[in-house]
Amino acid sequence: MEGTLHIGFITYNQLNNTLFTKVLTKGDVFIGLAFLSSQNLGLITIANSVFGSKPPINVDVLTKAFQVDNKLINSL
Template sequence: MVVAEDFFFPGLNKPGNTSNAVGSRVTAVNVNQIPGLNTLGISAVRIDYAPYGINPPHTHPRATEILVVVECTLYVGFVTSNPANKLFTKYLYPGDVFVFPEGLIHFQYNVGKTNACAFAGLSSQNPGVITIANSVFGSDPSINPDVLTKAFQVEKDVIDRLQAQF
């Protein structure tokens, strides 16, 4: 009962709409868009960035990501896990490739005055994504501000302002 359309996705040639708070748009192509990826262990994304747009710190709990820059210059990086929390960063130019290991928090930032574009492959047909700020400050229901003030060692009004953003 499988057909060619189960292995096809049109549209990664079209830029995503980056007119949002972070100035980026991720267009995912995973098992939800291409049923034929089921059990194959791969997926892909196109990431478009407005000038100075960011793909905010996030993690993929089930995949390593390999990013290829197509257009503009990106500042990218990831942080190792506790206790080291070592930051690895690089400026990437068209044709450059960078790898983000599975489960580690990482980001990409367009440092240019023009739009940027990158493509990435992920080592899972369903890599998942946890955007750190959204998860911490935008949970429903909200995390108790007392927990966050202690964790981030800031005043409650800072946490209130952050939670209001999400």
């Protein structure tokens, strides 16, 4: 495939939702793995992870993902 793809994921812990991103180009590969630390998964709220990530997710990415305008994303 040709072109670029901006990928990312957010780690979860109770104090910090860290955002990791990378731009993939031709020949790159991304593999995502998920690990659970116990049978008690706890509660992960998506809104806190998405809108509280550090560093923040780019507003343009969020507007495309949720198909809304920048004003709504900024108010959230």
